[in-house]
Amino acid sequence: xxxxxxxxREYERAKRDRKFQARLEELLRTYAGRPTPLFFAxxxxxxxxxxxxxxxxxxxxxxxxxKINNCLGQGLLVERMGKHRVIAxxxxxxxxxxxxxxxxxxxxxxxxxxxxxxMRRQELNVxxxxxxxADVRGVESGSRTLKDAINEAMRDWVTNVRTTHYLLGSVxxxxxxxxxxxxxxxxxxxxxxxxxxxxEGNLPAAIIACVGGGSNSIGIFxxxxxxxxxxxxGVEAGGRGEALGDHAARFRGGSPGVLxxxxxxxxxxxxxxxxxxxxxxxxxxxxxxxPEHAALRDAGRAEYVPASDAEALEAVTLLARTEGIxxxxxxxxxxxxxxxxxxxxxxxxxxxxxxxxxxxxxxGILRENLRID
Amino acid sequence: xxxxxxxxxALVVYVTCGDPDLATTREIVLAAIEAxxxxxxxxxxxxxxxxxxxVIQRASERALTHGTxxxxxxxxxxxxxxxxQSTGLIVFSYLNPILRMGMEKFCKVARAAGVDGTLVTDLxxxxxxxxxxxxxxxxxxxxxxxxxxxxxxRLKRIAEASRGFVYAVSRTGVTGARQELADDARKLVxxxxxxxxxxxxxxxxxxxxxxxxxxxxxxxxxxxxxxxxETAERNRGREAAAVGExxxxxxxLSSQLSATAR
Numbered sequence: 114x115x116x117x118x119x120x121x122r123e124y125e126r127a128k129r130d131r132k133f134q135a136r137l138e139e140l141l142r143t144y145a146g147r148p149t150p151l152f153f154a155x156x157x158x159x160x161x162x163x164x165x166x167x168x169x170x171x172x173x174x175x176x177x178x179x180k181i182n183n184c185l186g187q188g189l190l191v192e193r194m195g196k197h198r199v200i201a202x203x204x205x206x207x208x209x210x211x212x213x214x215x216x217x218x219x220x221x222x223x224x225x226x227x228x229x230x231x232m233r234r235q236e237l238n239v240x241x242x243x244x245x246x247a248d249v250r251g252v253e254s255g256s257r258t259l260k261d262a263i264n265e266a267m268r269d270w271v272t273n274v275r276t277t278h279y280l281l282g283s284v285x286x287x288x289x290x291x292x293x294x295x296x297x298x299x300x301x302x303x304x305x306x307x308x309x310x311x312x313e314g315n316l317p318a319a320i321i322a323c324v325g326g327g328s329n330s331i332g333i334f335x336x337x338x339x340x341x342x343x344x345x346x347g348v349e350a351g352g353r354g355e356a357l358g359d360h361a362a363r364f365r366g367g368s369p370g371v372l373x374x375x376x377x378x379x380x381x382x383x384x385x386x387x388x389x390x391x392x393x394x395x396x397x398x399x400x401x402x403x404p405e406h407a408a409l410r411d412a413g414r415a416e417y418v419p420a421s422d423a424e425a426l427e428a429v430t431l432l433a434r435t436e437g438i439x440x441x442x443x444x445x446x447x448x449x450x451x452x453x454x455x456x457x458x459x460x461x462x463x464x465x466x467x468x469x470x471x472x473x474x475x476x477g478i479l480r481e482n483l484r485i486d
Numbered sequence: 487x488x489x490x491x492x493x494x495x496a497l498v499v500y501v502t503c504g505d506p507d508l509a510t511t512r513e514i515v516l517a518a519i520e521a522x523x524x525x526x527x528x529x530x531x532x533x534x535x536x537x538x539x540x541v542i543q544r545a546s547e548r549a550l551t552h553g554t555x556x557x558x559x560x561x562x563x564x565x566x567x568x569x570x571q572s573t574g575l576i577v578f579s580y581l582n583p584i585l586r587m588g589m590e591k592f593c594k595v596a597r598a599a600g601v602d603g604t605l606v607t608d609l610x611x612x613x614x615x616x617x618x619x620x621x622x623x624x625x626x627x628x629x630x631x632x633x634x635x636x637x638x639x640r641l642k643r644i645a646e647a648s649r650g651f652v653y654a655v656s657r658t659g660v661t662g663a664r665q666e667l668a669d670d671a672r673k674l675v676x677x678x679x680x681x682x683x684x685x686x687x688x689x690x691x692x693x694x695x696x697x698x699x700x701x702x703x704x705x706x707x708x709x710x711x712x713x714x715x716e717t718a719e720r721n722r723g724r725e726a727a728a729v730g731e732x733x734x735x736x737x738x739l740s741s742q743l744s745a746t747a748r
Contacts, residue, residue, distance in 0.1 A: 114610050115637060371581045
């Protein structure tokens with residue numbers, strides 16, 4: 114608790130500190146590659162024959178996903194707090210790579226916890242993290258995925274809390290993490306809103322983003338919350354079926370509960386034990402969801418739908434072949450939803466899909482599943 | 487009022503319920519009481535025990551493979567209560583199984599089973615309003631964890647919300663045996679004394695009779711958890727006997743202590 118309070122205090126100060134904000138903006142621009150383009154997907158639009166589709170290209174960022182936005186922000190906070198050791202969890206490896214990158218940039222010791230199942234399916238990212246100087250520690254407990262990596266990172270943090278910052282990668286965990294991570298990711302929506310107004314002169318009819326913990330989606334949703342006509346659509350991992358254990362669609366199969374310091378929707382059994390989850394994408398394979406998404410859903414402001422493993426895999430191929438963009442398997446869930454939705458929308462309507470990351474890291478799993486060699 | 491600690495230092499024994507099965511847990515608990523344990527913490531296994539080290543993680547996983555539930559743990563508590571009227575009984579759980587059962591229902595069933603108090607590992611006192619109301623309503627003692635990193639203001643709040651005793655965590659980190667006791671432990675107990683008259687139990691990392699004796703000099707009670715669970719793990723087939731012997735060794739020293747120093 115003391116560490117959370119310290120973090121909250123420091124974050125509140127940094128928020129009002131112009132120097133801190135200027136430094137963060139500069140790093141986002143000169144190091145991470147912001148602003149990212151908003152790209153009109155002409156051929157995909159033609160193919161689906163409905164709404165005009167724009168892609169927010171977070172996949173073009175340094176390290177290959179939106180995760181770097183949050184890592185740079187928290188990295189600068191670590192500097193302010195005078196800590197030198199950073200720990201993180203990772204599912205797909207994108208947050209781990211972004212954390213290892215920022216630690217190399219700012220000179221911190223870095224330990225990344227990763228489920229051994231995820232290490233297997235995202236081995237390229239494991240190597241990238243190690244190349245960047247991070248100590249990647251495999252986690253053998255539970256389902257050996259993201260949830261278990263967070264457990265282990267929390268255990269490390271309570272043990273080494275005096276010297277260590279836990280650089281949590283999503284809008285999860287105890288306060289102030291969900292708020293702080295959302296604020297660091299808001300830049301996605303802020304840019305997208307200005308970009309679409311410039312390109313179309315109008316707000317979009319809908320925004321679609323995938324939701325694991327929910328950081329890229331809350332990031333792009335946030336600046337549109339007051340634009341009531343803009344539909345906000347989060348896409349969860351529908352996995353391989355509807356039975357508990359076969360998916361990570363918290364709003365379809367979950368109920369309120371507490372996991373890892375967050376009260377939100379949780380996939381759990383009748384006794385309150387957390388369920389195992391499945392998704393082809395390691396980054397969405399998590400039994401709970403950011404609490405702000407739960408609030409948006411319960412308030413009816415955002416809607417959440419699942420996309421299956423098969424639909425996501427198909428969407429990867431589709432986007433690769435229509436636009437020359439290979440999305441991360443996570444982001445492919447958002448693409449899968451636009452494939453279903455765009456044909457039913459008017460041609461005058463605009464939809465933005467957040468391509469939160471690129472698919473390079475998924476080459477191994479894509480080869481296993483797509484059989485196109 | 488079984489949560490009164492008569493002996494100084496008192497021994498608080500933690501067990502992971504359902505490891506390897508509930509019938510064995512019952513034998514282990516009765517053997518520990520027979521050997522002199524003053525308070526029993528009935529650990530409810532949870533799928534994501536973030537506050538626990540490898541020993542209790544393993545035990546929890548084993549207990550969950552055959553579906554040990556909070557409801558079953560409360561039934562076990564009632565059985566133990568029939569055999570042991572003066573032993574303190576505490577349910578030690580993560581929050582989610584309790585939420586799932588429903589706070590009110592949990593408190594009602596626990597009280598009826600003869601449980602004295604509850605320790606919810608991942609519920610900080612700052613978020614405990616509803617829990618405290620329910621506990622009070624059913625005359626159950628809430629016990630909170632105090633950490634070496636907790637500032638004085640927070641220690642005060644923890645002590646004010648706790649009944650029976652305050653549970654001081656000997657060092658930052660998760661449960662599990664350690665070779666050495668950190669200086670943190672002594673300092674924390676001293677700081678707690680300044681803010682509360684409640685007895686202070688010290689736990690996390692205490693596994694030997696020597697450590698028990700050492701802690702007994704400055705704390706009112708000593709919690710031994712992972713060492714108990716590991717003793718059961720290492721002695722498959724004779725868990726209760728092995729735990730009884732181990733507890734006997736700890737309490738033998740404790741009675742020597744209270745005969746001399748106190």
